[in-house]
Amino acid sequence: MPGKKIRVLVAKPGLDGHDRGAKIIARALRDAGMEVIYTGLRQTPEMIASAAVQEDVDVIGLSILSGAHNTICPQLMKLLHDKGMDDVTVLVGGIIPGADIPALKQSGIAEVFLPGTSTQDIIAFINERHAKQHPAKA
Amino acid sequence: MSDKLRESVTDAIPERTPGAAEAQWEKTTLKNTLDKSPERQKSFTTISGYPIRRLYTEADLADWNAERDLGFPGEPPYTRGIHSTMHRGRLWTMRQFAGFGTAEDTNQRFRYLLSQGQTGLSTAFDLPTLMGYDSDHALSEGEVGKCGVAISSLADMEVLFDQIPLANVTTSMTINSPAAVIWAMYLAVAEKQGADWKKLSGTLQNDILKEYIAQKEYIYPPEPSMRLVIDTFEFGVKHTPKFNPISISGYHIREAGSTAIQELAFTLRDGLEYVEWGLRRGMDVDEFVPQLSFFFNAHSDFFEEIAKYRAARRIWHKAMVQRYKAKSPRTWALRFHTQTAGCSLTAQQPYNNVVRTAIQALAAVLGGTQSLHTNSLDEAWALPTEFAATLALRTQQIIAHETGVTNTVDPLGGSYFVESLTNEVERGAWDYIERIDAMGGMVAAIERSYPQREIAEASYRYQMEVDRREKIIVGVNDYVSEERPLDILQIDETVAKRQAARLSRLRAERSQEAVTRSLNDLRSAAKGTANLMPFIYESVKSYATLGEICEALRDVFGTYEEVAIT
Numbered sequence: 001m002p003g004k005k006i007r008v009l010v011a012k013p014g015l016d017g018h019d020r021g022a023k024i025i026a027r028a029l030r031d032a033g034m035e036v037i038y039t040g041l042r043q044t045p046e047m048i049a050s051a052a053v054q055e056d057v058d059v060i061g062l063s064i065l066s067g068a069h070n071t072i073c074p075q076l077m078k079l080l081h082d083k084g085m086d087d088v089t090v091l092v093g094g095i096i097p098g099a100d101i102p103a104l105k106q107s108g109i110a111e112v113f114l115p116g117t118s119t120q121d122i123i124a125f126i127n128e129r130h131a132k133q134h135p136a137k138a
Numbered sequence: 139m140s141d142k143l144r145e146s147v148t149d150a151i152p153e154r155t156p157g158a159a160e161a162q163w164e165k166t167t168l169k170n171t172l173d174k175s176p177e178r179q180k181s182f183t184t185i186s187g188y189p190i191r192r193l194y195t196e197a198d199l200a201d202w203n204a205e206r207d208l209g210f211p212g213e214p215p216y217t218r219g220i221h222s223t224m225h226r227g228r229l230w231t232m233r234q235f236a237g238f239g240t241a242e243d244t245n246q247r248f249r250y251l252l253s254q255g256q257t258g259l260s261t262a263f264d265l266p267t268l269m270g271y272d273s274d275h276a277l278s279e280g281e282v283g284k285c286g287v288a289i290s291s292l293a294d295m296e297v298l299f300d301q302i303p304l305a306n307v308t309t310s311m312t313i314n315s316p317a318a319v320i321w322a323m324y325l326a327v328a329e330k331q332g333a334d335w336k337k338l339s340g341t342l343q344n345d346i347l348k349e350y351i352a353q354k355e356y357i358y359p360p361e362p363s364m365r366l367v368i369d370t371f372e373f374g375v376k377h378t379p380k381f382n383p384i385s386i387s388g389y390h391i392r393e394a395g396s397t398a399i400q401e402l403a404f405t406l407r408d409g410l411e412y413v414e415w416g417l418r419r420g421m422d423v424d425e426f427v428p429q430l431s432f433f434f435n436a437h438s439d440f441f442e443e444i445a446k447y448r449a450a451r452r453i454w455h456k457a458m459v460q461r462y463k464a465k466s467p468r469t470w471a472l473r474f475h476t477q478t479a480g481c482s483l484t485a486q487q488p489y490n491n492v493v494r495t496a497i498q499a500l501a502a503v504l505g506g507t508q509s510l511h512t513n514s515l516d517e518a519w520a521l522p523t524e525f526a527a528t529l530a531l532r533t534q535q536i537i538a539h540e541t542g543v544t545n546t547v548d549p550l551g552g553s554y555f556v557e558s559l560t561n562e563v564e565r566g567a568w569d570y571i572e573r574i575d576a577m578g579g580m581v582a583a584i585e586r587s588y589p590q591r592e593i594a595e596a597s598y599r600y601q602m603e604v605d606r607r608e609k610i611i612v613g614v615n616d617y618v619s620e621e622r623p624l625d626i627l628q629i630d631e632t633v634a635k636r637q638a639a640r641l642s643r644l645r646a647e648r649s650q651e652a653v654t655r656s657l658n659d660l661r662s663a664a665k666g667t668a669n670l671m672p673f674i675y676e677s678v679k680s681y682a683t684l685g686e687i688c689e690a691l692r693d694v695f696g697t698y699e700e701v702a703i704t
Contacts, residue, residue, distance in 0.1 A: 017354025
């Protein structure tokens with residue numbers, strides 16, 4: 001389906017209100033031609049999973065800076081699985097200790113972006129992964 | 139409007155007419171150099187994007203009057219500092235922000251920091267506490283003790299300050315929406331220790347306006363939130379004359395991505411908003427304003443930061459005299475705490491953060507700060523380890539005792555560049571302040587998302603400059619290298635379990651009748667106009683939990699949802 005925009009849900013789970021990163025990513029992805037839905041603050045995994053289904057998104061970007069990632073991510077991945085959303089790409093950005101990354105990926109997180117990642121790298125990652133999942137018909 | 143504003147605030151350096159000698163230099167020496175080798179960039183700007191000239195001379199200070207604009211330290215307009223001897227008389231308070239895990243964990247860190255020569259305490263609370271939820275609330279899952287210490291009741295607070303004599307130590311508490319509740323707990327601990335409230339010294343952050351603007355840890359809508367803040371002012375004037383009931387904070391505004399001028403302008407306009415609400419409550423300006431304190435960020439652009447602090451004092455003095463006819467020098471003098479910029483720290487090559495922090499701290503000291511927190515090198519990864527926190531404290535001690543910058547007051551005073559930049563930062567801030575006045579004040583401006591939008595714009599602009607490598611961050615978008623991972627502090631889920639156990643024991647042991655009665659009293663008082671501090675104090679003393687008290691107020695006040703800007 002050439003021309004169909006990649007749909008991204010940018011979500012801010014947990015109690016934390018530091019939304020600088022989430023807002024920058026939302027705008028950068030939109031500027032890169034993606035369809036972006038920003039959930040706003042304080043979303044539970046249930047709210048994020050329901051929004052993902054409702055908005056039929058290809059990608060979920062989670063911004064977590066509070067240290068709650070080991071609780072939130074597995075919960076969300078399970079909910080997505082239960083809702084038949086296994087093919088959605090889930091990305092995490094924020095303050096994530098390196099030692100936690102393997103377990104997050106094990107739970108199905110496609111990639112973890114640490115502080116200092118350029119928005120261009122994230123855009124490229126999403127585009128490449130989307131192209132792989134949806135190869136253009138010859 | 140936003141674009142127009144940027145033009146007027148940040149893009150225009152004032153016109154100047156160089157003197158004959160300078161004009162001659164431009165035509166000869168400078169021109170020869172530029173003909174042979176052009177400069178590295180077409181234009182130079184501060185980290186906030188503010189344009190900086192090649193050279194500052196007396197031509198930049200044509201309208202500047204040393205007596206009027208600089209004055210002497212300890213005297214209006216306080217450009218050179220609020221004390222006549224500044225750091226020769228007394229060093230700033232070295233106040234490292236700390237808090238993690240349970241009250242026991244943080245109590246231990248506090249006592250360690252005091253034993254290492256730290257001179258004041260500063261408490262970081264975890265997110266459930268900041269949002270008014272107990273550790274065992276469903277929404278607290280995964281967050282207990284992670285970003286700070288978990289405090290759900292007076293019982294936790296008693297442990298937090300165990301063996302720390304509150305009469306002799308100054309304590310800062312970074313808490314906003316539930317600030318009145320946490321303060322009541324602190325006062326109750328002090329009372330139990332036998333400390334005289336009149337002698338208690340410390341600071342409550344309690345700055346709800348910057349929560350709506352930047353950090354977003356709000357519970358109630360602006361109107362009742364402001365009422366709670368003014369209640370603490372009134373209570374403080376009467377019972378705790380040496381305690382600052384508020385720390386009006388630019389720190390979080392800057393961390394959210396604002397420019398230096400926006401940080402200054404929004405913070406001072408917040409300050410004016412609190413003054414106006416206090417006056418409306420019937421307090422006299424010289425009665426309560428001396429207890430209001432400020433809190434600024436120290437970012438990496440050295441001179442821009444120094445200019446910001448100097449301008450802050452000048453603006454506050456002017457506003458207090460001109461707008462409110464304040465008569466007390468204690469009202470005129472802006473006192474502030476500084477924290478180095480967390481958002482400037484990098485996860486990559488984290489040891490570089492020690493250097494960044496040292497430079498930022500130096501700017502705060504040269505800008506005349508009253509107290510200082512220096513960030514730890516590992517904060518782009520996690521809360522600091524004891525090793526990293528000690529190194530951060532040592533950084534301040536080296537500035538204080540080895541660099542010599544404390545030997546004289548305001549060593550940069552009279553510098554063409556510093557004085558010009560101070561003027562320009564002040565002018566830019568007044569421009570914003572007047573715009574917000576015209577909107578009907580800060581609460582009105584927040585309701586139309588004005589400061590939020592300005593900050594989002596600035597933060598996006600900066601990120602794009604970094605992504606395009608127009609602004610270089612060492613180790614991130616240049617000078618990149620491989621490195622070994624750091625040892626970092628881990629907070630595990632046993633903290634949440636220990637907290638939950640303590641809470642269920644508390645709920646079983648306390649008098650439920652006393653709790654219900656005090657919460658009912660609080661609820662009915664909240665429906666009226668009485669000062670809520672005495673009611674909150676009674677609830678705290680009955681061992682009602684933070685969550686129960688905040689819930690009682692939620693029942694009456696409702697909650698706030700922001701319109702998200704992206």
